[in-house]
Amino acid sequence: MNRTLKIFAVALVFAGVLHGGTAVAQETATPTTREMNYLCWQEFGELVPEAINTVLVPLGSLEPHGVIPNGTDNLAPESMARDIAVRTNALIAPTLNYGITPAMEAYPGAVSISSKTYRGFVSDMLNSLADNQFQNIILLNGHGGNTAALQSLVTEISNSKKVRILLVNWWSLTSDISQGIFGDIGGHAASNETAYLQASYPEHIHSERYSQDMTMTTDASWSASPVPYTISLYVDGEGYPTFDQGQ
Numbered sequence: 341m342n343r344t345l346k347i348f349a350v351a352l353v354f355a356g357v358l359h360g361g362t363a364v365a366q367e368t369a370t371p372t373t374r375e376m377n378y379l380c381w382q383e384f385g386e387l388v389p390e391a392i393n394t395v396l397v398p399l400g401s402l403e404p405h406g407v408i409p410n411g412t413d414n415l416a417p418e419s420m421a422r423d424i425a426v427r428t429n430a431l432i433a434p435t436l437n438y439g440i441t442p443a444m445e446a447y448p449g450a451v452s453i454s455s456k457t458y459r460g461f462v463s464d465m466l467n468s469l470a471d472n473q474f475q476n477i478i479l480l481n482g483h484g485g486n487t488a489a490l491q492s493l494v495t496e497i498s499n500s501k502k503v504r505i506l507l508v509n510w511w512s513l514t515s516d517i518s519q520g521i522f523g524d525i526g527g528h529a530a531s532n533e534t535a536y537l538q539a540s541y542p543e544h545i546h547s548e549r550y551s552q553d554m555t556m557t558t559d560a561s562w563s564a565s566p567v568p569y570t571i572s573l574y575v576d577g578e579g580y581p582t583f584d585q586g587q
Protein backbone atom coordinates (compact mmCIF):
# COMPACT_ATOMS: atom_id res chain seq x y z
CA MET A 341 0.00 0.00 0.00
CA ASN A 342 1.55 3.33 -0.94
CA ARG A 343 1.59 6.20 1.54
CA THR A 344 -1.28 8.16 -0.04
CA LEU A 345 -3.45 5.07 -0.10
CA LYS A 346 -2.71 4.44 3.54
CA ILE A 347 -3.77 7.98 4.46
CA PHE A 348 -6.85 7.50 2.31
CA ALA A 349 -7.68 4.28 4.14
CA VAL A 350 -7.48 5.94 7.54
CA ALA A 351 -9.51 8.92 6.32
CA LEU A 352 -12.16 6.67 4.80
CA VAL A 353 -12.56 4.63 7.94
CA PHE A 354 -12.92 7.84 9.87
CA ALA A 355 -15.34 9.56 7.49
CA GLY A 356 -17.29 6.51 6.39
CA VAL A 357 -17.41 3.68 8.88
CA LEU A 358 -17.66 5.92 11.91
CA HIS A 359 -20.44 7.76 10.16
CA GLY A 360 -22.47 4.70 9.27
CA GLY A 361 -21.15 4.51 5.74
CA THR A 362 -22.68 7.78 4.58
CA ALA A 363 -19.42 9.11 3.12
CA VAL A 364 -19.47 6.29 0.58
CA ALA A 365 -23.20 6.65 -0.03
CA GLN A 366 -22.74 10.36 -0.74
CA GLU A 367 -20.24 9.82 -3.54
CA THR A 368 -22.85 10.81 -6.10
CA ALA A 369 -21.93 14.46 -5.51
CA THR A 370 -20.19 16.00 -8.52
CA PRO A 371 -18.86 19.41 -7.48
CA THR A 372 -17.18 21.57 -10.13
CA THR A 373 -14.09 21.51 -7.88
CA ARG A 374 -13.14 19.96 -4.53
CA GLU A 375 -11.15 23.05 -3.47
CA MET A 376 -12.95 25.55 -1.26
CA ASN A 377 -10.83 28.35 -2.71
CA TYR A 378 -12.53 27.94 -6.09
CA LEU A 379 -16.14 27.22 -5.08
CA CYS A 380 -18.69 30.02 -5.15
CA TRP A 381 -20.85 30.39 -2.07
CA GLN A 382 -23.97 29.19 -3.84
CA GLU A 383 -22.39 25.89 -4.88
CA PHE A 384 -20.84 25.43 -1.46
CA GLY A 385 -24.27 25.86 0.10
CA GLU A 386 -25.74 23.26 -2.25
CA LEU A 387 -23.01 20.73 -1.44
CA VAL A 388 -22.49 21.08 2.32
CA PRO A 389 -23.78 19.28 4.29
CA GLU A 390 -26.31 17.42 2.12
CA ALA A 391 -23.89 15.94 -0.42
CA ILE A 392 -20.51 16.46 1.31
CA ASN A 393 -19.87 16.63 5.04
CA THR A 394 -16.13 15.99 5.21
CA VAL A 395 -13.32 18.52 4.84
CA LEU A 396 -9.58 17.88 4.43
CA VAL A 397 -7.41 20.58 5.99
CA PRO A 398 -3.69 20.63 5.03
CA LEU A 399 -1.50 22.30 7.66
CA GLY A 400 2.23 22.91 7.34
CA SER A 401 5.09 25.31 7.88
CA LEU A 402 7.60 27.44 6.03
CA GLU A 403 11.09 26.33 7.09
CA PRO A 404 14.36 24.93 5.70
CA HIS A 405 14.30 21.34 4.44
CA GLY A 406 17.79 20.38 3.29
CA VAL A 407 17.72 20.82 -0.48
CA ILE A 408 13.96 20.59 -1.01
CA PRO A 409 11.41 23.44 -0.83
CA ASN A 410 10.92 25.56 2.30
CA GLY A 411 7.21 24.88 1.84
CA THR A 412 7.60 21.08 1.86
CA ASP A 413 5.37 20.73 4.93
CA ASN A 414 2.60 22.55 3.04
CA LEU A 415 3.07 20.93 -0.36
CA ALA A 416 3.09 17.31 0.85
CA PRO A 417 -0.26 17.30 2.71
CA GLU A 418 -1.79 19.46 -0.02
CA SER A 419 -0.86 16.81 -2.63
CA MET A 420 -2.28 14.10 -0.38
CA ALA A 421 -5.54 16.01 0.01
CA ARG A 422 -5.91 16.26 -3.77
CA ASP A 423 -5.18 12.54 -4.09
CA ILE A 424 -7.84 11.41 -1.60
CA ALA A 425 -10.59 14.07 -1.88
CA VAL A 426 -12.79 12.17 -4.35
CA ARG A 427 -12.39 8.83 -2.57
CA THR A 428 -13.31 10.36 0.80
CA ASN A 429 -16.00 12.56 -0.80
CA ALA A 430 -14.44 15.60 0.84
CA LEU A 431 -13.78 19.23 0.08
CA ILE A 432 -10.27 20.62 0.53
CA ALA A 433 -9.82 23.69 2.72
CA PRO A 434 -7.06 26.15 1.75
CA THR A 435 -3.70 25.07 3.20
CA LEU A 436 -2.49 26.82 6.33
CA ASN A 437 1.01 27.58 5.06
CA TYR A 438 2.50 28.84 8.34
CA GLY A 439 3.29 26.88 11.47
CA ILE A 440 5.27 26.75 14.69
CA THR A 441 9.01 26.55 13.97
CA PRO A 442 10.90 28.89 16.32
CA ALA A 443 14.18 26.93 16.27
CA MET A 444 14.43 27.28 12.47
CA GLU A 445 13.27 30.87 12.26
CA ALA A 446 16.84 32.10 11.75
CA TYR A 447 17.17 30.39 8.34
CA PRO A 448 16.52 32.34 5.13
CA GLY A 449 12.87 32.25 4.16
CA ALA A 450 11.58 30.67 7.37
CA VAL A 451 8.53 32.15 9.09
CA SER A 452 7.39 31.06 12.54
CA ILE A 453 4.08 31.67 14.29
CA SER A 454 3.97 31.67 18.09
CA SER A 455 2.28 28.69 19.66
CA LYS A 456 -0.36 30.90 21.30
CA THR A 457 -1.25 32.66 18.06
CA TYR A 458 -1.24 29.44 16.06
CA ARG A 459 -3.50 27.65 18.51
CA GLY A 460 -5.93 30.55 18.60
CA PHE A 461 -6.00 30.88 14.81
CA VAL A 462 -6.50 27.17 14.17
CA SER A 463 -9.14 27.02 16.89
CA ASP A 464 -11.14 29.77 15.17
CA MET A 465 -10.62 28.09 11.79
CA LEU A 466 -11.90 24.71 13.01
CA ASN A 467 -14.84 26.25 14.83
CA SER A 468 -15.80 28.06 11.63
CA LEU A 469 -15.49 24.91 9.51
CA ALA A 470 -17.79 23.17 12.00
CA ASP A 471 -20.22 26.12 11.76
CA ASN A 472 -20.23 25.50 8.00
CA GLN A 473 -21.78 22.13 8.86
CA PHE A 474 -18.86 19.82 8.15
CA GLN A 475 -19.30 16.80 10.41
CA ASN A 476 -15.87 15.25 9.70
CA ILE A 477 -12.76 17.42 9.82
CA ILE A 478 -9.55 15.65 8.75
CA LEU A 479 -6.36 17.53 9.60
CA LEU A 480 -3.51 16.51 7.27
CA ASN A 481 -0.50 17.78 9.18
CA GLY A 482 2.87 18.16 7.47
CA HIS A 483 4.90 19.63 10.34
CA GLY A 484 5.89 18.05 13.66
CA GLY A 485 6.09 21.42 15.41
CA ASN A 486 2.32 21.84 15.00
CA THR A 487 1.40 18.47 16.46
CA ALA A 488 1.04 19.31 20.17
CA ALA A 489 -1.15 22.35 19.48
CA LEU A 490 -3.29 20.40 17.02
CA GLN A 491 -3.66 17.41 19.34
CA SER A 492 -5.07 19.58 22.10
CA LEU A 493 -7.54 21.23 19.69
CA VAL A 494 -8.83 17.92 18.30
CA THR A 495 -10.51 16.92 21.55
CA GLU A 496 -11.49 20.40 22.63
CA ILE A 497 -13.32 21.35 19.44
CA SER A 498 -14.73 17.90 18.78
CA ASN A 499 -16.44 18.01 22.17
CA SER A 500 -17.60 21.62 22.01
CA LYS A 501 -18.91 21.53 18.42
CA LYS A 502 -20.06 17.88 18.34
CA VAL A 503 -18.03 17.09 15.22
CA ARG A 504 -15.48 14.36 14.46
CA ILE A 505 -11.89 15.52 14.03
CA LEU A 506 -9.03 13.29 12.87
CA LEU A 507 -5.40 14.43 13.01
CA VAL A 508 -3.01 12.60 10.65
CA ASN A 509 0.78 13.04 10.90
CA TRP A 510 1.64 11.48 7.56
CA TRP A 511 5.33 10.83 8.21
CA SER A 512 4.45 8.72 11.28
CA LEU A 513 1.50 6.95 9.69
CA THR A 514 3.67 5.84 6.77
CA SER A 515 6.84 4.91 8.67
CA ASP A 516 6.35 1.20 7.83
CA ILE A 517 6.07 2.07 4.14
CA SER A 518 9.23 4.16 4.38
CA GLN A 519 10.95 1.21 6.05
CA GLY A 520 9.86 -1.03 3.19
CA ILE A 521 11.08 1.30 0.44
CA PHE A 522 14.22 2.85 1.93
CA GLY A 523 15.06 0.43 4.74
CA ASP A 524 14.69 3.29 7.26
CA ILE A 525 11.98 5.50 8.77
CA GLY A 526 13.48 8.71 7.38
CA GLY A 527 13.30 12.02 9.22
CA HIS A 528 12.90 15.73 8.62
CA ALA A 529 13.83 16.45 4.98
CA ALA A 530 15.30 12.93 4.94
CA SER A 531 14.64 9.94 2.66
CA ASN A 532 10.85 9.83 3.03
CA GLU A 533 10.03 13.54 2.85
CA THR A 534 12.51 14.19 0.04
CA ALA A 535 11.04 11.32 -1.98
CA TYR A 536 7.48 12.53 -1.52
CA LEU A 537 8.40 16.00 -2.77
CA GLN A 538 10.48 14.56 -5.59
CA ALA A 539 7.45 12.58 -6.76
CA SER A 540 5.22 15.66 -6.76
CA TYR A 541 7.61 18.51 -7.59
CA PRO A 542 10.78 17.09 -9.20
CA GLU A 543 11.71 20.49 -10.66
CA HIS A 544 12.17 21.91 -7.13
CA ILE A 545 14.58 19.28 -5.79
CA HIS A 546 18.20 20.52 -5.66
CA SER A 547 20.24 17.37 -5.22
CA GLU A 548 23.29 19.26 -6.60
CA ARG A 549 23.30 21.29 -3.35
CA TYR A 550 23.18 18.24 -1.06
CA SER A 551 26.00 17.09 1.17
CA GLN A 552 25.89 14.63 4.03
CA ASP A 553 27.12 17.25 6.51
CA MET A 554 23.67 18.88 6.28
CA THR A 555 22.34 15.90 8.26
CA MET A 556 22.29 15.17 11.95
CA THR A 557 20.53 12.65 14.17
CA THR A 558 17.75 13.83 16.44
CA ASP A 559 18.89 13.17 19.98
CA ALA A 560 16.95 13.90 23.18
CA SER A 561 20.18 14.63 25.09
CA TRP A 562 20.62 18.11 23.63
CA SER A 563 18.81 20.89 21.86
CA ALA A 564 19.96 24.11 20.23
CA SER A 565 18.50 27.16 18.55
CA PRO A 566 18.91 27.78 15.73
CA VAL A 567 18.90 24.08 14.93
CA PRO A 568 22.40 23.52 13.45
CA TYR A 569 21.21 21.31 10.55
CA THR A 570 18.26 21.21 8.15
CA ILE A 571 18.02 17.43 7.64
CA SER A 572 17.37 15.42 10.79
CA LEU A 573 17.52 11.65 10.92
CA TYR A 574 15.33 9.69 13.33
CA VAL A 575 17.94 6.91 13.62
CA ASP A 576 21.70 7.51 13.61
CA GLY A 577 23.23 6.77 10.22
CA GLU A 578 19.89 6.00 8.54
CA GLY A 579 17.47 7.99 6.41
CA TYR A 580 19.75 10.00 4.12
CA PRO A 581 17.94 11.40 1.05
CA THR A 582 18.46 9.06 -1.89
CA PHE A 583 17.16 11.25 -4.78
CA ASP A 584 16.29 7.96 -6.49
CA GLN A 585 13.35 8.63 -8.82
CA GLY A 586 12.54 4.93 -8.85
CA GLN A 587 11.78 4.99 -5.12
Ligand SMILES: [Zn+2]
Nearest residue numbers: 412413529533
Ligand atom coordinates in the same frame (compact mmCIF):
# COMPACT_ATOMS: atom_id res chain seq x y z
ZN1 LIG B 1 8.98 18.74 6.74
